[in-house]
Amino acid sequence: MNGWTKGKNAALLCMASVFLFSCSNAADRGIEEVLAAPNELAGQTIEHPPLPSPIDKMVIASASAKQAAPxxxxxxxxxxxxxxxxxGRDENYGYAYSFDEEAKKHGLRYFTKYIEPIFKKDDFTTVNLxxxxxxxxxxxxKTFRxxxxxSYAKILTYGGIEAVNLANNHTYDYxxxxxxxxxxxxxxEKIGYFGRTLRLMKTVKGIQVGALGYEGWSNTxxxxxxxxxxxxxxxxxxxDIILVHFHxxxxxxxxxxxxxKVLGRFAIDSGADLVVGHHPHVVQGIEEYKGKFIVYSLGNFMFGGNKNPSDKDTFVFQQVFSFQNGKRTAKKExxxxxxxxSSVTTRNxxxxxxLAGGEAARVKRKIVSLSAKIKKPTWTAYEVK
Known part of the structure; x- marks a missing residue:
């Protein structure tokens, strides 16, 4: 057999091996297609490493079996x-580009497009109405009414918002x-409400969640x-959990x-588990106080009161409370x-x-920086993704 024939036979043998290997792994292609499917929430394709070999799969399965069950x-x-x-809006400031015009043009669910995936996955969402x-x-x-x-109450339902604070300076505008x-x-709409003399208690997964709201203009x-x-x-x-809103x-x-600062800390000293605030229309920092959190200002959120505020930054604060056999644990997340x-930058x-990417990082740095103006932002140690 000459050298050319030997080379040809070797090449044919190699091709056959590749073919057999591809067939033996045909079942894996279905898994790969699932892993490469678009991530609907992020709008990006999920990146993943090469599929493991059969031996790797055995190791992974063995490791998974050793993990403790929930x-x-x-x-x-x-x-x-x-x-x-x-x-809604203040009718003295025109209809064009107002909340009412957007509602008429797009329908009520338009406003909740981007918050539904977040608020419908949690257990209890509150805002300042x-x-x-x-x-x-x-x-x-008064100046602004x-x-x-x-019918706009339906927006709260669409958005997965369970309760609202009514202790603010616009509750009696009409x-x-x-x-x-x-x-x-x-x-x-079966939306809970609280504030001033109104207290709210709601059962969530067998846990009793209470909510209170106050106008905190003066420390009286x-x-x-x-x-x-x-x-x-x-x-x-x-x-079991008490949330306090301050306007x-x-x-x-x-x-x-x-x-x-005095009222927020007093609420914690009196037994509140979480304090959140609003009214400045811009964000303020977060403080960890005696192992609990005071969120001084969440800023605007779905705010029909201004068609184009210069500062459109805001954030959602979430806390996970854990209970073991009905008793609160020390976990903080x-x-x-x-x-x-706004989903556009040119107006509200x-x-x-x-936000995502650089803009999310910018707003996060802003919140941490503002927190440092109150005290060292130790709360960052409890963040989870």
Whole structure:
């Protein structure tokens, strides 16, 4: 046999081997196609390493078998909080590009497009409802008066928002009739509400979650007494977690004032498990205080009160509370999710959108930097992805 023939036979043998190897791995192609499928949430293709060999698969299966099974007695409650939500507008500032115009053009579900994947996966979402839901025309004598159609309460349902704070400076923009209509609209959609003298208790996965809301303009003994009494009352009623909302601070101020800090810490000292704030219309820092968290300002969120604010940064704060055999554990897990109040940058289209990449990193750095103006931001140690 000459050299050419030997080379030809070797090549044929090599090709046959490749063919047999490809056939033996044909079943793996289905797995590879699944791994390479588009990630619908991120809008990107998932990158993955080469498929493991049969030996690698045996090792992986063996390692998986050794992992401890999830503890059936552990209950995890994820609470989300976002800032100012104004479903409607001040009619003195024109209809063009207003919340009402966007609702008419696109329908109510338009506003919740980007928040549904987040809020429908958690267990309890709260926001500050800074508007009235009424058709009443009698207004309060003040500069800004916000009103939305009662049907706009459906937006909260679409968005996966379970409860709203009503303790703010726009709840009575359309007087007592507007306030009563707002509550009726929320009841129709089975949206919980709390604030001022209204306390909310909700059962979530067998855990009792309580919510309170206050206007924290001044650090008065009357307000402190109410906060302490309300927290004590909810505990007696069986609350396992107590969330406190404060509408406080100075508009467009990025640093909390002394009243915010005193009241926030007092609420924690009185037994609150998480404190969140709003009203400045911009974000402020986060403080870890005695192992709990005070989120001083979440900023705007779905805010129909301004067609084009200069600062569109905001965020969603999430905390996971863990319970073992019905008792709270010491685990602390939080997420700070950077958002923009609009899905476009040129104006406010009232469609909050989570940020990614460089923009998300920028907003996160901003929150950490603002936190450092209060105290060392130790809360970052508890963040999870």
């Amino acid at each position: 503890n059936p007695n552990e209950v995890r409650i994820t609470i989300s909080a976002a800032g100012d939500v104004t479903l 800074e508007t009235t839901l009424t058709t009443s025309t009698r207004k309060a004598s 916000f009103r939305g159609h009662p 007087l007592q009739k507007g306030y009563n209509d707002t509550i009726a609209s929320l009841k129709k 003994s009357t307000l402190r007494k109410q906060i302490a009494n309300d927290i004590r009352t909810l505990r007696k009623q069986g609350a 406080w601070g100075v508009e467009r101020s990025y640093v909390p004032n002394s009243t915010q 939080i997420r700070v999710i950077p958002f923009r109040i 289209n009232y469609q909050p959108m989570p």
